Amino acid sequence: MKVKRYLVHDMNEAMIKIKSELGMDAVILNTRKIKKGGLFKFFSKPLLEVVAAIDEQPISTTKQVPIAARTEHSEVPPVIREAPAPNKSELEMSELKDMVAALIKKVESIENKTEPATETETPSDRYIEVLKELEIQAPIAKKIIEIVQRQINLSEKNHDTVMNAIKVIAREYLGDIKTIDTDMPGKPSVYMFLGPTGVGKTTTLAKIAARLALVDNKQVGLITADTYRIAAVEQLKTYSEILGIPLEVIYEADELDTAVKHFKDKDYILIDTAGRSHKSKELKSDYDELVHYLDDVNIFLVLSMTTSYKDLKSIIDSYQFLEQYRLLFTKLDEANSFGNILNTRVLTGQPLSYFTIGQSVPDDIEVADKERIIQYIFETES
Known part of the structure; x- marks a missing residue:
């Protein structure tokens, strides 16, 4: 024929x-x-x-x-x-x-060169897709698989071994965890909470203050510069009264110097700031006005776990004037995926600190344990 x-x-x-x-x-x-x-x-x-x-x-x-x-x-x-x-x-x-x-x-x-050649898909490609389905960004997923591939054979026959190796590498990428410093060279140690509006800065600050005062028996002073929202001031006043922790409210940046001196005998001073849109032009100037009156300050950048990676990246870019800070994620109880913990850690190179997992003060906060993070990220992997 x-x-x-x-x-x-x-x-x-x-x-x-x-x-x-x-x-x-x-x-x-x-x-x-x-x-x-x-x-x-x-x-x-x-x-x-x-x-x-x-x-x-x-x-x-x-x-x-x-x-x-x-x-x-x-x-x-x-x-x-x-x-x-x-x-x-x-x-x-x-x-x-x-x-x-x-x-x-x-x-x-x-x-037709544009048709997908599924026959040529490699095991590494398949495992990269597994990580991308867990909301891990493609460049990070590729790097992890490259490292794993040097150590073991990527095969469906040893899937469990491959996934365990992936988790080990991902755990290494998480780096060190850095929370409130306990070995203070001098006191008081000052911590400022920054982040966009609605992420839960005030509640998070209250949870940490409660832990320091009730669990660690530390002397704590609270300062709020978030006078744009009356509700935020009233909320922190309520926490202050319940926890027995003194609170200073400042309306102008130059009042911060007096408030800090008022708490000079404390172990820790926690400063709440106004939530600003990360697109606000005043973001850096507001920060500069406050830190002008501080000799030394540690920063917690508070981010919501429900925020998309694209928006997280935009927020982080808007805070690029910060040289050092600690990543603090809220609302893990409301999130469906947790790959952005790893994405943000790799993107910024800054250490993770705490996670909040609910609204209850002081209970719903935990240290960002690496084993727990891996569990969060990979719990949906089948």
Whole structure:
């Protein structure tokens, strides 16, 4: 069986080519239009695809008249072709068409370079996809898999071993955890809480203050500069009264100096700041005005776990004027995925500190333990 495929402008052109190349006994198996931008994108007009075939050893029923029997007036041509007998059964023809269709599909997949070649997907590609499904950014996922691949064979047969190795590398990427310093060279140690509005800075500050005062028996003073929201001041006043921790409210930056001196006998001073949109032009100037009155300050950048990576990156970019800070994530109880913990840690190079897991003060806060983080990130991996 000889099969040929033609790309022509119309059926007449197809018939001429088929007759000249395959002969009168050729059978047309399939025709279809190829639209502009289809299989061969350099054609500007639609084309017609015609697939024809011929049996290279046809069953011939041709009878020839012996030359000696020919006469001058004979109306019988030198070669008489009788009506051809059926070439194939309908079933055979259907099978032939299926074979040709499969051949066409294979040719198209080779010609169309944009089609995904799933057959060439490697084990490393598959494991990168696993990490991306866990909301780990592609560059980080690729780096982790590259490291794992140097150590063990990536195979579905040892999936559990591969995943364990991935978790080990991810754990290393998390780096050191840095919370409130306990080995203070001098006191008081000052901590300022920064971050966009709505992430829970005030509640988080109260949770840490409660731990320091009730669990660690430390002397703590609270300062709030968040006078834009009356509710925030009242909220911190309520916590202050319940916990027995003194609170100073400042309305102007220059009042901070007096408030800090008022708490000079304390072990820790925690400063709440106003929530600002990370797109605010006053973000850096507000910060500069406050730190001008502080000899030394440690920063917690408070971020919500429910924020998308794109927005987290935008927030972090807006705080690029900070040289050092500690990442503090809130609302883990409201999140569906936790890959952004790793993403943000790698993006900033800054240490993780605490997580908040609810609204209860002082209970719903925990130190950002690395084993716990890995559990958070990979708990949905099946």
